[in-house]
Amino acid sequence: MDQPASDEDLMLRYRDGDVRAFEDLYARHRGGVFRYVLRQVGFRSAAEEVFQEVWTNIISSRARYRVEARFATFLYRVAHNCVIDHFRRKPPLQLIALDDDEEEEAMQVAAPQQEQPERAVARRQTARQLLRALALLPDEQREAFLLHEEGGLTLEEIADVTGVGRETVKSRLRYALAKLRQELNGSGMSHEADVA
Amino acid sequence: MKPMSPEEQELEEQRSRLSGHYRAGSTQEPPAHLDAAILAAARREVERSRFARNWHLPASIAAVLVIGVSLALMTSEIEDPLPPPDTSAGVAAGEARQAAPALAMKQESLARPAPRPGIERESRPSRERSARSDREADTRQNSAAEHADSATAAPSVAAPAPAPALQQFEAVAPSESIAQQKSALADSAQGKRATAALRKEAAPSSATPADAPEEWLKRIGDLLRNGKTAQAREQLAEFRKRYPAYRLPETLRELEAATKQDPQ
Numbered sequence: 143m144d145q146p147a148s149d150e151d152l153m154l155r156y157r158d159g160d161v162r163a164f165e166d167l168y169a170r171h172r173g174g175v176f177r178y179v180l181r182q183v184g185f186r187s188a189a190e191e192v193f194q195e196v197w198t199n200i201i202s203s204r205a206r207y208r209v210e211a212r213f214a215t216f217l218y219r220v221a222h223n224c225v226i227d228h229f230r231r232k233p234p235l236q237l238i239a240l241d242d243d244e245e246e247e248a249m250q251v252a253a254p255q256q257e258q259p260e261r262a263v264a265r266r267q268t269a270r271q272l273l274r275a276l277a278l279l280p281d282e283q284r285e286a287f288l289l290h291e292e293g294g295l296t297l298e299e300i301a302d303v304t305g306v307g308r309e310t311v312k313s314r315l316r317y318a319l320a321k322l323r324q325e326l327n328g329s330g331m332s333h334e335a336d337v338a
Numbered sequence: 339m340k341p342m343s344p345e346e347q348e349l350e351e352q353r354s355r356l357s358g359h360y361r362a363g364s365t366q367e368p369p370a371h372l373d374a375a376i377l378a379a380a381r382r383e384v385e386r387s388r389f390a391r392n393w394h395l396p397a398s399i400a401a402v403l404v405i406g407v408s409l410a411l412m413t414s415e416i417e418d419p420l421p422p423p424d425t426s427a428g429v430a431a432g433e434a435r436q437a438a439p440a441l442a443m444k445q446e447s448l449a450r451p452a453p454r455p456g457i458e459r460e461s462r463p464s465r466e467r468s469a470r471s472d473r474e475a476d477t478r479q480n481s482a483a484e485h486a487d488s489a490t491a492a493p494s495v496a497a498p499a500p501a502p503a504l505q506q507f508e509a510v511a512p513s514e515s516i517a518q519q520k521s522a523l524a525d526s527a528q529g530k531r532a533t534a535a536l537r538k539e540a541a542p543s544s545a546t547p548a549d550a551p552e553e554w555l556k557r558i559g560d561l562l563r564n565g566k567t568a569q570a571r572e573q574l575a576e577f578r579k580r581y582p583a584y585r586l587p588e589t590l591r592e593l594e595a596a597t598k599q600d601p602q
């Protein structure tokens with residue numbers, strides 16, 4: 143069975159004019175990048191704007207693309223820069239997790255249909271609590287966590303994207319995870335967290 | 339990639355425990371219209387670059403053609419030189435006195451019947467040769483006359499170039515009128531004046547030098563300084579026909595104004 147093409151191969155094919163390759167690449171990363179941006183900027187409308195900017199930059203850089211690192215690193219570096227640019231244009235007034243409607247929408251999708259109703263409710267509450275805790279993290283810690291979770295970046299890659307040392311990234315990630323666990327334990331969700 | 343330290347392994351275990359909860363609540367996706375817009379932009383970018391690639395070749399060919407044709411036209415213009423400066427104008431008076439015999443020879447050649455179009459190509463070189471020899475003779479006469487008149491004759495006057503404009507004049511002049519002028523010259527005691535008149539007629543074409551306007555104006559100024567006001571006026575009138583908008587020097591502006599007020 144053929145292995146799926148790597149992100150880098152797809153981007154190279156797109157550089158050479160294969161639009162289909164870009165569609166595959168976009169399908170792989172659209173969710174992760176969107177959530178990374180959404181958790182960083184806090185508002186869906188702003189997130190959509192920044193998300194589009196990220197992909198516009200990727201598209202316009204296609205002719206100059208060279209494989210110097212994993213595509214994901216390149217992609218999330220662009221996303222990181224776009225988020226910074228967004229905050230330069232519109233300084234953050236208040237970061238919130240999600241508004242209730244969006245959160246509810248997310249929870250509905252999250253619950254598997256065959257799950258027991260009590261268990262589904264508990265999972266929903268835990269996820270909601272985690273997202274709230276994530277929104278309250280310092281920007282750097284939240285970003286380290288999101289790049290790890292959504293982008294699947296390694297410590298070195300996160301260091302590359304954010305422009306800090308590997309040990310700094312490790313420290314940020316450790317603090318982020320500790321705070322998230324603390325929030326979940328404090329709200330009585332430790333069992334759920336451990337089960338997962 | 340570096341192997342994970344025990345500290346990093348512990349970190350990874352903590353992360354994986356939270357990851358499930360995070361993923362359960364993190365299912366937000368970009369809206370469909372945004373997907374469509376981004377994919378459309380990706381397609382447009384590819385099409386644009388294809389167009390840019392395809393556009394280069396025809397544009398390059400068109401540019402080469404335009405430049406080539408322009409150069410060819412410019413080259414053909416350079417190969418067809420303009421008449422040389424009119425060196426005869428400065429010595430017209432002296433010539434009028436001295437050049438009657440040579441001019442009579444020239445009138446001979448001018449009085450020949452106009453060539454038929456069919457033999458134009460064959461007869462033209464010989465006619466040009468004839469005209470050239472006439473002019474050379476004329477020049478020799480002029481030179482002698484100048485030497486006789488003044489030992490300080492200008493060097494440019496001593497070496498006049500052949501005047502293609504005069505050839506042109508000869509080619510297009512009606513043979514009857516030239517024959518009439520010739521007979522008038524032969525019969526009349528006022529041959530000098532007639533010669534001057536003939537030269538005057540030829541002057542418009544010979545007074546369109548290939549020189550820059552500045553050179554032409556300089557020569558007109560020289561005429562004026564030498565007291566040849568009438569010739570200076572004629573030359574200035576010719577100059578003005580050719581360069582209607584050219585800004586004249588002060589002295590020539592005055593001359594032009596005086597000419598307008600008093601054309602005589």
